[in-house]
Amino acid sequence: MQEKSPVSQAERSFSSNAQPASLSSGKAGMVLQSADGTIQACDVAAEQLLGYSSEQIIGQISLHALGRTICPDGSPFAIDQLGMIAGRNFNGTAAPRQPGQNAVIGFYRADGTLVWLQLDSNPLFQNNATTPYAVVTTLRAITPARLDGSSKGGSNLDRPQAEADLDRVEAKLDRLNQVLNHNMTSLAVQLGQAQRLSHQRLAEIEAIYATAPIGLYFVDTDFRYVRVNELLAEINGTPASEHIGRTFREVLPELADSIEPLFRHVIETGEPILDLEVVGTNCAQPGVERVWLSSYYPFVEDGRVLGINGVVQEITDRKRVEQALQDTETRLTRFVDSDLIGISFGDIYGGVKYANDEFLRIIGYSRQEFESGQVKWTDITPSEWLQVDQQSIAEAQAHKACTPHEKEYIRKDGSRVWVLIGFTLIGEAQEEYVAFVLDISDRKRSEEALRQSEQNFRALADSMPNMFWTARPDGWLEYYNQRWFDYTGLTLEQSQGWGWEPVLHPDDLPRCIDLCNESIRTGKDYQIEYRFRRASDGQYRWFLGRAFPLRDENGQIIRWYGSCTDIHDQKCAVEERDRYAEQSLRALAQEQTIRQEAERANQLKDEFLAVLSHELRTPLNPILGWAKLLQSGRLSPEKTQDAVTTIERNAKLQSQLVEDLLDMSRIMRGKLTLNQFPINLGFVISAALETIRLAADAKAIRLNVTLDPNVRSILGDAGRLQQVFWNLLSNAIKFTPERGQIDVTLTEVGNQARVQVKDTGVGIDAEFLPHVFEYFRQEDGSTTRKFGGLGLGLAIARQLVELHSGRIWAESLGDNQGATFTVEIPLLKTEKTEPTREAAESSRRPSPLAGLHALVVDDDFDARDIVAFLLQDAGAIVQVADSASEALSILERFNPDILLSDIAMPEEDGYGLIETIRATGRTLPAIALTAYASEVDQERAIAAGFQHHISKPIDPDQVVAIVLDLVRDSM
Helix, strand or coil: CCCCCHHHHHHHHHHHHCCCCCCCCCCEEEEEEECCCCEEEECHHHHHHHCCCHHHHCCCCCHHHHCCEECCCCCECCHHHCCCECCECCCCCECCCCCEEEEEEEEECCCCCEEEEEEEEEEECCCCCCCCCEEEEEEEEECHHHHHHHHCCCCCCCHHHHHHHHHHHHHHHHHHHHHHHHHHHHHHHHHHHHHHHHHHHHHHHHHHHHHCCCEEEEEECCCEEEEECHHHHHHHCCCHHHCECCEHHHHCHHHHHHHHHHHHHHHHHCCCEEEEEEEECCCCCCCCCEEEEEEEEEEEECCEEEEEEEEEEECHHHHHHHHHHHHHHHHHHHHHHCCCCEEEEEECCCCEEEECHHHHHHHCCCHHHHHCCCCCCCCCCCHHHHHHHHHHHHHHHHHCECCCEEEEEECCCCCEEEEEEEEEEECCCCCEEEEEEEECHHHHHHHHHHHHHHHHHHHHHHHCCCEEEEECCCCCEEEECHHHHHHHCCCHHHHCECCCHHHECCCCHHHHHHHHHHHHHHCCCEEEEEEEECCCCCCEEEEEEEEEEEECCCCCEEEEEEEEEECCCCCCCHHHHHHHHHHHHHHHHHHHHHHHHHHHHHHHHHHHHHHHHHHHHHHHHHHHHHHHHHHHCCCCHHHHHHHHHHHHHHHHHHHHHHHHHHHHHHHHCCCCCCCCEEECHHHHHHHHHHHHHHHHHHCCCEEEEEECCCCCCEEECHHHHHHHHHHHHHHHHHCCCCCCEEEEEEEEECCEEEEEEEECCCCCCCCCHHHCCCCCCCCCCCCCCCCCCCCCHHHHHHHHHHHCCCEEEEECCCCCCCEEEEEEEECCCCCCCCCCHHHHHHHCCCCCCCCCEEEEECCCHHHHHHHHHHHHHCCCEEEEECCHHHHHHHHCCCCCCEEEECCCCCCCCHHHHHHHHHHCCCCCCEEEEECCCCHHHHHHHHHHCCCEEEECCCCHHHHHHHHHHHHHHHC
16 A cells, blocks of 8 residues: 555544533634645644634644734734744745644634634654654634733643644654654655665666667656657757757648648547658758658556657658669669560479560460460470580589570470570579570571681591691691591591601601691691602602691680691792692681681670679679668668668669660661750760769869860760760770870860760770770670670760761870870751752651552551551551461452561461462561561561561551551552
8 A cells, every 4th residue: 555645644633632621711723734724634623713614724834824914902913923834934934843833813714703613733753754744733713811821932722632632643743753753764664665666667668769770759748848868859950959849830830730630630539540651841951851750659557648759760762762773773674674685584393484575586486375374485495405405403502593504405396406504593492493595596506607717627628638737736737638647548547646757758857846846835836848758659759738726816826736738849939839829828817807707706706695694783783781680670770871872873883784785776776866956065975074073073173174164066966975974974084094184175176066075084095996886795704804884885875976977086105105086076057958849748648558448467556556556557557467367368358559568477487478479479568566676587488478577566657657668658
């Protein structure tokens, strides 16, 4: 049970010992007052004396506040006339530790009658305290006849009776003090325990507020901050001390209209609101939109909501990371859909969940056949390659990815196609993959051509009268033509290595060996005349021996080619001998050139794939790594900002790589178009400079810009030209060391606008300078290169400049001598040309294909619908068919002016359709609309009977123009 306060204990004891008293003279009542003078209890005698009930008396500040009081002389009673109450004089000075005795006052009772009272006050102290905690006042009624003595401080009461009353009061006081001392000791123990518990709980709250990784706060029912932690102050952008006592609206006016209704809902319902995303701004970063995850918990005590505990976690960076990841995924999806390389997703058991158009083109199946499970990658893999695939899967399970390798697929038409494939396993179970597939049929054909060329070389060598041989770099002979075996009578096993020595004349052997060793040591060609013994008759005949090395791109000897020409009968006929030898060497040189070109083509493809894989994977590594760490929630705010910055920088880098690949694809397919208008090159260059200025500042590179304001306008695409100059400026910054200099100038030279970007960077080697604008060419293509990239930027820049009828070139004095890139674009002519009559008439025509009848054939509804729409929009009358058979049926009753047909259709394809039409003798103009876009496909379409081949996706204006040209030509 909870202990009472000392005053409460005094009240209980006081009340239990109080006895009813008569109102007659000499009877005493008792009143208990607290230290501030408030009446806490009274006995029945006091009620009778004062004429008020205990409910009316208790709670009054003093007796004079209960009823009107007067002095014995009839003047109003002044409070400082009392000697002491509650341990203090009524005039406010400290009271001594003595009681106040024999004070006389006149008191008007509740019924208006006057009673004269004598007051004796006794202070109550706890232990050794110097200030009383309560006062007991004794009230005695006296008659008016005794007022004279009383007013003078004396008492006219019967002394024995007074002494008895005083003894009774002192006895009561002793009992009260004993009870109070006992209760105060017990209360002190309980207060100490409560204080320690209170301190412990307060320390726990302080620890939570100090260490919590989220913002914490408490507001009262008026939405005033009572407590906040430092993290919330940081989130709100306002010091913690400036929160306390201020309302939510005063601290965060931007969010008050949206948050205060939530506070009211929590207070009114007593229900929390959890995990609410709040978007807005604060005073620390005005105008910057931020996102917080907030929860609001009601603080309830005795059934009442006394305030709200709030929890806030800023998730702005997390949202930004999620958006960056989403943007990266979008760009990767665009790359997958760009069809630069075949890409498929599936599992290691043969399933293919997704394949892009390039992969489908390579293997000849439809996407539906894979996604429905009708066809698996194991079904289209020849049996001899399945073991290789299993080994690659095992490698990927151990190392996440497999080494790219070559294999074959079986196409739907039964033919085989060579591919280079590499894949990475994904998912926790390591059973799903993403594979990159490159069609290497052309390379294989080159290799086959090389092999065939080797066979042709050997056939040629066997058919010639000379002896031919090849040797390893160390001189070990490994091949002879048939002429050698016929002449020497040796077998290949006998002749290999140094087996030729026994048939050489002994006098010629030392000189031949010395010359061979010298050539092997120096790598120089050699020529020698020596004698070989003929097996048929043992005769030694003179031969002219020649040899030259075949080197790789690094200058290393990979093979020796040699010939032995019989000059025994023609030793004196030098010219004839030289002629035959030179013919032989030319054949060998031609073979060498063919071999080197093929090897170089293979090398370029391999380098491109390696660089592409490296450049796409490198940004993914920090993106995925930091994203995983961000999801764990273990990063500090500073490290979180570093992670977000790193992810954003690498996402932008990967975005630029993908955009370069897409631009390259558009250029190579002739799909890149320009939106040309008269533009001021100065504005375009200035815009490009703004995008790279931070990068230049980061390396302390000085930009000197001189743009002639009088340069006339050009006709061009501002966005594409900005891309050109951004690329030149980015390269200049990339290859210029810190504190270097870049000069940018715009001038007018003749009828050309000339832009130059000159840097003080690493320069360009003279041997590489002619190749600087070629696709995928980089001066340093090794794995130790300092500068990344795919080698596409300058190639794309050249194409864009040439599309503007301009030209671009590079100049450099060599290593560490800087480089200068110059762009020239024709200026816009100032003369205005009047439109021709023909152009004016064509502008008034309602549609270019008005009245034209067309038949569109395609098994895909969407593809068929868009072609029909653009023809109808151009004024044509269109019939559609979803198959070759339906098209033939329509042709029996419909005589179109032109046919537009898909190639890949079920049952009968577009080739069969046009061949059937041509077999009837009809000369109907026809266009093949197909996703098969190679030169081979175009040649096949023309050979089948189509007049034109258009690859998907189509350009509406191009289709209408081609239709119009074909119809005009047929008239």
